Amino acid sequence: MKRGMILGCSIGGIVLIIIAILVIWGISAYNNLVTLNETVNQSWSQVENQYQRRADLIPNLVNTVKGYANFERGVLTDVVNARSRVSQMTVTSEVLNDPQAFQRFQQLQGELSNALSRLLVTVENYPELKANENFLQLQAQLEGTENRISVERRKFNETVQTYNTTIKRFPTSMFAGIFGFKVKEYFKSAPGSETPPKVEF
């Protein structure tokens, strides 16, 4: 009788301890995931900032270039259209949990990048424009922004990688499913974006 009770108590105790360990473990895994998720959101907002900054620079650029006689209209309209498509898309960090929206965002921004680099290549044919200090400064700002975008995208991918690895790894993977943490998308370099566009004259 006594023996049975001691046995029962110790089994119960062990079970309780295991449960307690699991709970503590779960809490710390959860907190860790929350932190990582926030880091991803934060680096996402940096990416977004830089894209926004680029969009803000475009009107100025277009106005400067427009002033030059017979500057190729088509190239300019492409930029303006691509920009308006980009700014029509409202983007929040919700995009990160929606692969389709994320890809659409990437695609639109990629189109704008292409239109812009076509514009900058076309400018090579306008010596007066290339000698204009105002234009040169805009160009520097634009190049700087493009570079910032690629740096922030890279940082974003790094944080997503840490996040994704963590939620896929056992044992955190068990909790990640329960708490609704999903795998997030990476930025991929769009096919053709490594090679500068060719412009025919």
Next chain:
Amino acid sequence: MKLVAAVLFITVSFAQPEIPDIKNWANDFTNTLLQDELQNLNYNLKTYQDTTTNQLVMLMIPTLDDYPLEDFAYETAAKNKIGTKEHDNGALLLIVKNDRKLRIEVGYGLEGALPDALASSIIRNVIVPHFKKNNYYAGITAGIDAIISAIAGEYKADRDSSEEDNGTPGIITLLMIIFFLFTFLFRGKRRRGIGPFIFTGGGWGSSRGSSGGFGGFSGGGGSFGGGGASGSW
């Protein structure tokens, strides 16, 4: 065929150069500057850091082959953590001599005082005219002066932190230098003859490199976001 060529091109263009560990404020791996000139630059940049905490680094290398200048500049600046952790107030002046390209990479904390357009203007109007005449030292000093006047007043060293800086460095610096030497000896043996590495020989460290006098530069933990500008001459 085209596809094969494209694939080849991609693999080649991804050959990653070794990102140098920066041990001095002024670093010349092309043996262009005279010892005195390097010493001067080092002394000035060190003094400048002591009074303002701003870390400015000059790095001159021979070539990047086809590796993108912007990537290399960012990776070098980020890896060496130029600038203080508190203010991210670092900047890197990178000169790729044989490619005739240069870049000013600006840390987060200095982007306000030294925006891309200004960095670009410093490159085009201050540095490049000297470089075109092969006056590297003149171009570098003029460029650094222009950067310094752009970021003047942005940050100041407070007494406490500079005293702290002076308190500990002895042993740590010594250890780092020993470590650095070992890595390079080892690397020199391993890398020679492997071929596809972009920089032949055992890295630039084996050339005169570095500076006159003893180094002692160490990054303060600053971070970068790709700000700055590039140019060519």
